[in-house]
Amino acid sequence: MLTRLAGGHVIDPANRRDTIGDIFIRDGRIVDAPAGGTVDESYDISHKIVMAGAIDIHSHIAGSNETMGRLVLPEHRSHRSLLDGSHPGHFPRPAGTWNTFETGCTYAAMGFTTVVEPAVLPHQALQAHLELADIPIIDKATLTVLGNDDFLLNLLRRRESSSAIRDYAAWTLSTSRGLGIKVINAGGAAAFKDNLRVFSLDDEVPQYGVSSRAIVKALQHAVHELRLTHPLHVHCNNLGLAGNVETALATIEAAESLPLHLAHLQFYGYGKEGPRGFSSAGARLAEAVNTAKSVTIDVGQVMFGQTVTISCDVLRQFNARNSAHPKKWVICDGDSNGAGIVPYHYKATDFFNVVQWAVGLELFLLINDPWRIFFTTDHPNGAPFTAYPDILALLMDRDLRAEWMSRLPKDALEVTTLSSIAREYSLVDIATMTRAAPAKLLGLKDRGHLGVGALADIAVYSPGNDKATMFREAALVFKNGQLVVRDGTVCHAPFGRTLRADPDCENGIKVRMRDYYEERYALSPEFMMVADAVIGRPDPFEIVPCLN
Amino acid sequence: MGEAWIRGKSAPLDDAIAEAANIVAGSRQPVIAGLGTDVAGARAAIRLARLVGGVVDHMHSDALLRDLDVMREAGMMVTMPTEAHVRADFLLLVGPGLIEAWPALPERLFAKRRIVWLCPDAAAISASTYKNVAVVGDNPAELPAIVALVRARCAGRPVANAPIALATIDAFVAELKRVRFGVAVWSAARHDGLTIEMLCGLVNDLNAATRFSGLPLASADNAAAVQQVAGWMTGYPLRTGFGRGVPEHDPWRFEASRLVDSGEADCAVWISAYGARPPAWKRDLPLVALTGDPNTIRSHVTITVGRPGLDHDAVEHLATTGTLATVSARQPEAAASVASVLDKIITKLSAAHPC
């Protein structure tokens, strides 16, 4: 069947296209305009905007920690049927507590078609994949968390070869079915087990004598040598602390010339200036990112409202538990990284929260290459992903920002540079940041663009003065060429797949890991394995080839 | 295996499934309860509930909610059994029912560390199997008072009317503060919520000076896994209903036995694949039973299902790892799984009511 989307404004930065034109779809892919032949189905999308389906590189949507967040916040109800067309803006703004069905439908309604769950602990990978399998419409991927695990720390302590580290990373990635590797407060969770409560880049993990920096560098090299498409994804030390910009700057410098991705950089953009000893260092940080060409970042924008923070940075979450709102929390001081669930309310009247909000926007507006900055709220940590349309509107409209700022405390804004920034994102910038660049960063060749051969993951928006509404309710969304959303409402909810890497995994490491698990845990590592057969969907995984 | 009965008479599986679908389709308020099943069965049960506006509840929801209530009303530090196995130098066993909840507990956690058992059940300790286990308190009824006492002394507060010698308690508190990594183990099936909250408060307090975490033992019949499935598929724990089109959670309103006994429910699907646990409700109502042992229940439609992880491969919560994991069938049988039966019922119902 041939489908034609006729006369839309095609914004496709990967193919340098920004014109009125047609898009043709056959068998789930974008095809050339047929020379003659009949169009079976045509959509008139004149006066509408067409982009590839959006890709979210960092959103905590699945796994036992997310489900713990759901279980501990039952008061965050969503009385909304996603198929009945009611308005997603009418959520009572809960966060991260939605079920898998709502997650997929809500993402799709905004024109997102691929989302990465960025924190899967190897021992808990099966649950994450089972949850992803119950998220409809979108395709998914996961990042596997390493860097606080005894096996890796021992490899480093014993100064074993880089090939040993690489083999171990490949083995873990293949057991957990991850697309890439993430490190969260490298060594910090291991240090927490020895009751350390602060941990920085050059601190050493007790018992192992290995610095955080050494862990990051070893994993960065392992990812590079494995030819994984996605660079090492780093959650730095000292998240949320005043003065932590120094940690972020040091980590950026530590990238040297190899690719490195820094997650939710907003949470590291804090200086110690000003009357409250807490200030924005967003401008300094943006400058450093502009200079360090091998570094990519995502923002982790904060928006005001109730949310729940869900993180495998157990040290940080433990320290934050007493600021929980409502007053309840779960800390898992478990294997390797552990995790913490801490509800939190960002307030537009709170000095610190307003500075955080401004730092995120400063990063968006002062980092000048939309191919190296990624659009995230670190869902649900900075804000739920349903806040995305409002953030896009703020980026595109300086008058809207001024209006927001006029209602926020002056003393907080004074320790930021936000009011001096005039930049507005264009639709091409938005399409680059949310489509073309993420596909490139993840190595997904047939996504994030509208060229011939691309997957027919397509979002059509109705432009209007209210940018937030435009991005919240896509006019049409196609997934693999199937219409799934019409006028912001899901009309069809098929199940997508999960993208994973498939690095070479030598037999030697399999034997070594079996011995290690027997010796350390008196268990077979079998319990960590994620078998296709138990996922409950046909053909649940798609392999993303490594770089050649 | 794969046997089925309609009103006590042996019937082909497909007929039993068709009859089960009829019973559910004719219901105003079905409950899908028991839920002793693997992850695939739980996913299918929730799909069925969503389709027919049903309620889901687990036979061990009381215990599940007792632990969960502490998490969602206060706070809880927990660890994983694998981490406890590797690093704990001190095990605090709290109250009765531990070996019953996790028979492999001694094998997994009793070696190589100091162990104190507060108020054990007589049966567990009288055999004196566990030579390295020190006992504090011998009456489980005194446990809540002892935990409160320990917490108070830990915080340096004076206490009165201690059920056991204060010197014993103080020595014990001093020991707790000296451990490198202590793990408190309990089974919610045998405590009230306040005791669990007090214990978790003690664990939290101890983290000011040392490393200490809780290890709540999971209830039987794969309850922990089923709760996780409910969490991700509905956004809520068990005792969640789909009657108004969207999931709603209410621990009182959606308790299966209350719904049945009050007459609010007019049909039930009872799932007990791990053996033969009958429902706790008293009233008769149209009942579809998916059970491991058909002789234990009187129902309109009875379908024998295989035991997960024994007769067929299954994803289950493992006490040893604290995670969901795949358990391969030890004696693969041609038994029907809960998921396969429910999926067939769902297919029949979907065909009857195209959405």
Ligand SMILES: [Zn+2]
């Ligand atoms: Zn994150």
